[in-house]
Amino acid sequence: MFGLMGKILRVNLTDKNISEERIPEEVAKKFLGGRGIASKYLFDEVKSGIDPLGPENKLIFMSGLLAGTPSPSAGRYSVVAKSPLTNIWAQSNSGGRWGVDLKHSGFDGIIFEGISEKPVYLVIDDGQAEIRDADDLWGKNVTETTGVLKEKLGNKFNVAAIGTAGENLVKYAAIMNDIHRAAGRCGLGAVMGSKRLKAIAVNGTMEIKIADKKTFQEISKKQYELLGENILGAGLQGYGTTLVLDIVNVCGGLPTRNWQTGVCSFAEDINGESLSEKVLVDAVGCFACPIKCGRRTEIKKGPYTGEKGEGPEYETVAIFGAMCDNSNLEAITMANYLCNDYGLDTISCGSTIAFTMECFEKGILKTEDTGGMEISFGNSDAIIELVHRIAKREGVGDLLAEGTRIMAQRLGQGSERFAMHVKGLELPAYDSRAAKITGLAFATANRGGDHVTGYVQGPTFLASPFLVIEESEIEDPLKENPAETKVVKDLEDALTVFDAVGSCKFMGMASDAQEISEIIAAVTGWKFEVEDFRKIGERIYNLERAFNVREGLTRAEDTLPKRLLEEPLPEGPAEGNVNNLGILLDPYYEFRGWDKTTGKPTPEKLRELGLENVIKQIYGSKEQ
Numbered sequence: 001m002f003g004l005m006g007k008i009l010r011v012n013l014t015d016k017n018i019s020e021e022r023i024p025e026e027v028a029k030k031f032l033g034g035r036g037i038a039s040k041y042l043f044d045e046v047k048s049g050i051d052p053l054g055p056e057n058k059l060i061f062m063s064g065l066l067a068g069t070p071s072p073s074a075g076r077y078s079v080v081a082k083s084p085l086t087n088i089w090a091q092s093n094s095g096g097r098w099g100v101d102l103k104h105s106g107f108d109g110i111i112f113e114g115i116s117e118k119p120v121y122l123v124i125d126d127g128q129a130e131i132r133d134a135d136d137l138w139g140k141n142v143t144e145t146t147g148v149l150k151e152k153l154g155n156k157f158n159v160a161a162i163g164t165a166g167e168n169l170v171k172y173a174a175i176m177n178d179i180h181r182a183a184g185r186c187g188l189g190a191v192m193g194s195k196r197l198k199a200i201a202v203n204g205t206m207e208i209k210i211a212d213k214k215t216f217q218e219i220s221k222k223q224y225e226l227l228g229e230n231i232l233g234a235g236l237q238g239y240g241t242t243l244v245l246d247i248v249n250v251c252g253g254l255p256t257r258n259w260q261t262g263v264c265s266f267a268e269d270i271n272g273e274s275l276s277e278k279v280l281v282d283a284v285g286c287f288a289c290p291i292k293c294g295r296r297t298e299i300k301k302g303p304y305t306g307e308k309g310e311g312p313e314y315e316t317v318a319i320f321g322a323m324c325d326n327s328n329l330e331a332i333t334m335a336n337y338l339c340n341d342y343g344l345d346t347i348s349c350g351s352t353i354a355f356t357m358e359c360f361e362k363g364i365l366k367t368e369d370t371g372g373m374e375i376s377f378g379n380s381d382a383i384i385e386l387v388h389r390i391a392k393r394e395g396v397g398d399l400l401a402e403g404t405r406i407m408a409q410r411l412g413q414g415s416e417r418f419a420m421h422v423k424g425l426e427l428p429a430y431d432s433r434a435a436k437i438t439g440l441a442f443a444t445a446n447r448g449g450d451h452v453t454g455y456v457q458g459p460t461f462l463a464s465p466f467l468v469i470e471e472s473e474i475e476d477p478l479k480e481n482p483a484e485t486k487v488v489k490d491l492e493d494a495l496t497v498f499d500a501v502g503s504c505k506f507m508g509m510a511s512d513a514q515e516i517s518e519i520i521a522a523v524t525g526w527k528f529e530v531e532d533f534r535k536i537g538e539r540i541y542n543l544e545r546a547f548n549v550r551e552g553l554t555r556a557e558d559t560l561p562k563r564l565l566e567e568p569l570p571e572g573p574a575e576g577n578v579n580n581l582g583i584l585l586d587p588y589y590e591f592r593g594w595d596k597t598t599g600k601p602t603p604e605k606l607r608e609l610g611l612e613n614v615i616k617q618i619y620g621s622k623e624q
Helices: 025-031 034-045 098-104 142-153 185-194 213-229 231-250 272-278 314-323 329-342 346-361 380-392 404-411 436-444 482-501 505-509 513-524 530-550 562-566 582-592 603-608 612-619
Strands: 007-012 017-022 059-063 077-082 089-094 109-113 120-125 128-133 158-161 175-177 181-183 197-203 280-284 294-298 308-310
Touching: 007 128, 017 128, 025 034, 025 530, 034 059, 034 077, 034 089, 034 109, 034 482, 034 530, 059 098, 059 185, 077 098, 077 181, 077 185, 089 175, 089 185, 089 530, 098 158, 098 197, 142 158, 142 197, 142 329, 175 185, 181 185, 185 346, 213 513, 231 272, 231 314, 272 280, 272 329, 308 329, 314 329, 314 346, 329 346, 329 380, 346 380, 346 404, 436 482, 436 582, 482 505, 482 513, 482 530, 482 582, 513 530, 530 603, 530 612, 603 612
Parallel strands: 007 109, 120 197
Antiparallel strands: 007 017, 059 077, 059 109, 077 089, 089 181, 120 128, 158 175, 158 197, 175 181, 280 294, 294 308
């Protein structure tokens, strides 16, 4: 096959057996790579009802179809498993260049099975794989683990690893690659930790073959040029993703004090301009990236002076900043560094801390529950201390390590209404009361509350239409418009393809579906049209939904926290607004071809997508 290496490595950690297998070409044509092929294997091989931290769960790493080619920003890989945080389908996606190096080592992906009796790591070097003892690495964080492995193996090896948060099974532990890049969401670092798999070191020189190099080079050159001319691309290069913080705040949708308001009074102290002035060293990019939205930073004043790393990104700044009512950018940056080194998802970690602060404010948690800590809004020292305690599961950190859903279930006292998650996954920093359609995207995302499954913030908050969907205009972000639910469906499908091919979703700023289809055709040599692009995205999305249905998910779980549905925003341009999600679900299900009562993909839709084998698994022997 062109584009793909055509091989998967299967690693049984229980009996230490390693085997290779070919990816059937028909599977590649239907699911492309990355998230698509990984989800296909997960659905076929993982039974419903299994313990996400048990031996029956599988942890699947898969590089994208275009990863490692000179296509701009195409270096990403996906990790797929059943989530310990949400108990449903989980996927996390990361950039850097680890996914590229995995392909150059000779494999598109790795399937980890079982549980090792003791800590181990995997080494792949130009097609040769070996499991090695990791006793000396267990207990170390990401930076040190990476350093030790590079010293042992050589700098040519790239490392994906967990820190102590993954070892301690923090439910939102991340997998880190290239030290600073995170497969952050859904707690897949905890799955890796449960398998006692500390790290994966990859190196290789194998060529990724392209079927039509001339056409591929022509389209790639055009994409690079368009990215260079794009206004949002230039803004991301100048200020990183924190560019959007002021925009979201002006719209009244920047979640502040755990979503009690959407207006942050100190936004100018933590925005992109402030980050550039206070901590920025230079811009950094992932493999083949012309934008370089990453930030290399150093703290230059205060108690953390001299600490260095990458980030923070928009979500991290907004959540450790506005959501925690914390204007201390140096503390936000330090919290980001700590999360990266411990291996923690900054969105879930910061959101859980913000939730804890409101519980403390309301007297649901008291100092006798927190080990004497005053976990009040704006307390930057408490934020830093809690990151440490969460990763180590020490004291109150053991409770916070479970995430907001479990915390609210245990604490009760009305805390459920302001535990800001969907399906157990903490929400990103865009208040859907200020842009109603974003609430639908949060509610229907297959992995739970998520902002990049269907990046509808683009045509709402940011007013930047995505060309990969047929309709991209949002008439009025403050109103629920059933016709606009097709925008969410189209974005979910299109951006699913981006995860399958391994491209950064910012490529949606510079490419339309026709161009992406042409570059896939050029790489693979397949006949590949826009219709195939859309159908594959829809197929993958419905397969993931079927996994969740098989786990017991129903329409009832496609909802939002009660705060967003019942509590009006108190100020700003969206003052008085709540999110009336119910108006949008029926038309969305209709566009999707899902049953409006149960939320299941209908048998007719599954047949249309070539997923006939799924029907019996979610409907039983009798179709309904």
